[in-house]
Amino acid sequence: MTIHTETDVKLERFTNTRTGGTVNKMYYPINLNQLIELIQTLKKDNRKFEVLGDMTNVAIASGQLDFDVINMSKYCVSEPTLINNRELVVGAGYKMINLAYWSVKHKLSGLAWMEGIPGTVGAGIFMNAGFLFGQDIQTFLLEVKFLNLDTMQVETLKNADLKFRYRFSVLQEMNVIILEGRFLMNKIPNTFKGNLRYIKQMILLHKYHKRRSRNQPLDLPSAGTTFVPPTPWHVGGMLRELKLVGYSMGGAQISEKSPGFIVGVSNMTGEDYRNLVLFIQERIQDEYNLKLVPEVRMLGFKK
Missing domain, CATH: 3.30.43.10 (Uridine Diphospho-n-acetylenolpyruvylglucosamine Reductase, domain 2)
Structure with missing residues (x-):
C-alpha cells in the first residue's frame, strides 16, 4: 500500500x-x-x-x-486492545481525549484526566503529559514500544527505565519514533459499587472538560502551557508581578486568561511566538534568577 x-x-x-x-x-x-x-x-x-x-x-x-x-x-489508530482486563495497548496515533472516553465507556478507571489533554498518545508518552501527580502518563504506563532510528529496530522500554519527570522522558534524548504504549488499568466490576465507580468516572470526564474550558484560553491559537513550572514558583504568578499579563510581541500575547499560555491574537507567526518566549525567559532570568525551560517544541528557527 x-x-x-x-x-x-x-x-x-x-x-x-x-x-x-x-x-x-x-x-x-x-x-x-x-x-x-x-x-x-x-x-x-x-x-x-x-x-x-x-x-x-x-x-x-x-x-x-x-x-x-x-x-x-x-498511525495505528484502531481501537485500543485490552489484555486480561488489566493491560491496555494503544497505538501512538490514538488521541488522548478519545482514549479518555473510550476507557470510561469500556468501564476502565484511571484515564479520565486525558479528557483535558490534546494530542496523541505517542506525543503524550514522549513528554509525560498530564496534570497533577497521579494524573499523568508515568502513573499508568507499563512500557513503550518504539522504532530506534539509529538501528531501525523495534525496541521496548519499561516505565522504570524511562526516567520520567515533569514533562520529560528519556525518549526526548533518543533518536526514536514511538509506536505504542501499554497501560495498566483497573477494570470496573459489574456490581453495585462498580456502577457507582463508573458514574464517578463519567462525572470526572465532565469535570475535566469544564476545568479546561474555564481555565484555558481555548478560543485562541496556542500550544498550551509554554514553560515547565520552575517549582515552587509559578510562571503565571511571576508574570503578574512583572505586570506582563496581556503583553504582546507581533501577533503573540501573554494570555490574559491564563498567563502561562502564549496565544495568538493577530495572525501570530512562529517568529512572534519564539520572540515572546525569549523575552519572557530574559525577564524572568533578570528579575528572579530563574531559567525557564519551554514545554513547547519550536521547529525550523535559525539558531
Missing part, C-alpha cells in the same frame, strides 16, 4: 498555534512496514524530517522549511 503523501504543505493549517511555513512533503504512515520503508527512503535521499502528530504542542518558523514531516496522527 502506498503511503499517503501531501506536497507543498502549509503547516499553519495543522498546528494549534496556527504557525508554520511550507514543507515539501508530509507523509502519513499507517503501519510499521510503511514507516520503516519511508524512513529508509528519506535517509537514502539525505532528506531531513521531523516526526509530528496532531501538532498541538509546537510553534514552527515561517517560510519554506528545510525538512519533510512524518505525520503520525494516522
Whole structure:
C-alpha cells in the first residue's frame, strides 16, 4: 500500500498555534512496514524530517522549511486492545481525549484526566503529559514500544527505565519514533459499587472538560502551557508581578486568561511566538534568577 503523501504543505493549517511555513512533503504512515520503508527512503535521499502528530504542542518558523514531516496522527489508530482486563495497548496515533472516553465507556478507571489533554498518545508518552501527580502518563504506563532510528529496530522500554519527570522522558534524548504504549488499568466490576465507580468516572470526564474550558484560553491559537513550572514558583504568578499579563510581541500575547499560555491574537507567526518566549525567559532570568525551560517544541528557527 502506498503511503499517503501531501506536497507543498502549509503547516499553519495543522498546528494549534496556527504557525508554520511550507514543507515539501508530509507523509502519513499507517503501519510499521510503511514507516520503516519511508524512513529508509528519506535517509537514502539525505532528506531531513521531523516526526509530528496532531501538532498541538509546537510553534514552527515561517517560510519554506528545510525538512519533510512524518505525520503520525494516522498511525495505528484502531481501537485500543485490552489484555486480561488489566493491560491496555494503544497505538501512538490514538488521541488522548478519545482514549479518555473510550476507557470510561469500556468501564476502565484511571484515564479520565486525558479528557483535558490534546494530542496523541505517542506525543503524550514522549513528554509525560498530564496534570497533577497521579494524573499523568508515568502513573499508568507499563512500557513503550518504539522504532530506534539509529538501528531501525523495534525496541521496548519499561516505565522504570524511562526516567520520567515533569514533562520529560528519556525518549526526548533518543533518536526514536514511538509506536505504542501499554497501560495498566483497573477494570470496573459489574456490581453495585462498580456502577457507582463508573458514574464517578463519567462525572470526572465532565469535570475535566469544564476545568479546561474555564481555565484555558481555548478560543485562541496556542500550544498550551509554554514553560515547565520552575517549582515552587509559578510562571503565571511571576508574570503578574512583572505586570506582563496581556503583553504582546507581533501577533503573540501573554494570555490574559491564563498567563502561562502564549496565544495568538493577530495572525501570530512562529517568529512572534519564539520572540515572546525569549523575552519572557530574559525577564524572568533578570528579575528572579530563574531559567525557564519551554514545554513547547519550536521547529525550523535559525539558531
